[in-house]
Amino acid sequence: MSRSTPSLRPRAASWSPTASSTPALAAELSRCAATLDGLGPHTDRLQPVYDLAKAACAPYKKAADCFTTAAGYGITVSGSAEDRKQQAAITCGFTAPADGSRGFAEAEAKGIEIKASVR
Numbered sequence: 001m002s003r004s005t006p007s008l009r010p011r012a013a014s015w016s017p018t019a020s021s022t023p024a025l026a027a028e029l030s031r032c033a034a035t036l037d038g039l040g041p042h043t044d045r046l047q048p049v050y051d052l053a054k055a056a057c058a059p060y061k062k063a064a065d066c067f068t069t070a071a072g073y074g075i076t077v078s079g080s081a082e083d084r085k086q087q088a089a090i091t092c093g094f095t096a097p098a099d100g101s102r103g104f105a106e107a108e109a110k111g112i113e114i115k116a117s118v119r
Contacts, residue, residue: 022071029097030064032057045118049111056103059096066092 070089076082
């Protein structure tokens with residue numbers, strides 16, 4: 001029975017974190033709350049929208065943390081324990097923002113509801 005040797009070849013279907021791309025991606029994702037706060041003060045009436053939007057930023061921060069974790073593994077050997085952990089962190093980084101997107105959709109719907117009640 002032959003033993004499988006881990007491959008050092010890059011996998012075309014996957015994204016590999018680099019020393020330059022990962023910090024930039026993590027920084028962009030983690031800016032959500034600061035960007036929201038940068039929009040300026042909100043009115044009391046829009047507080048529920050702000051609260052939903054602020055909560056929607058948390059998954060983007062989680063994604064940033066996941067990408068930072070993935071980058072911490074550096075170059076891994078395909079199939080190794082480190083590679084599996086890195087791939088899990090990359091998957092987390094790409095899937096976590098979906099929860100944030102749903103949260104922003106809820107915030108938008110709440111804003112529309114508030115706007116309709118003012119007319």
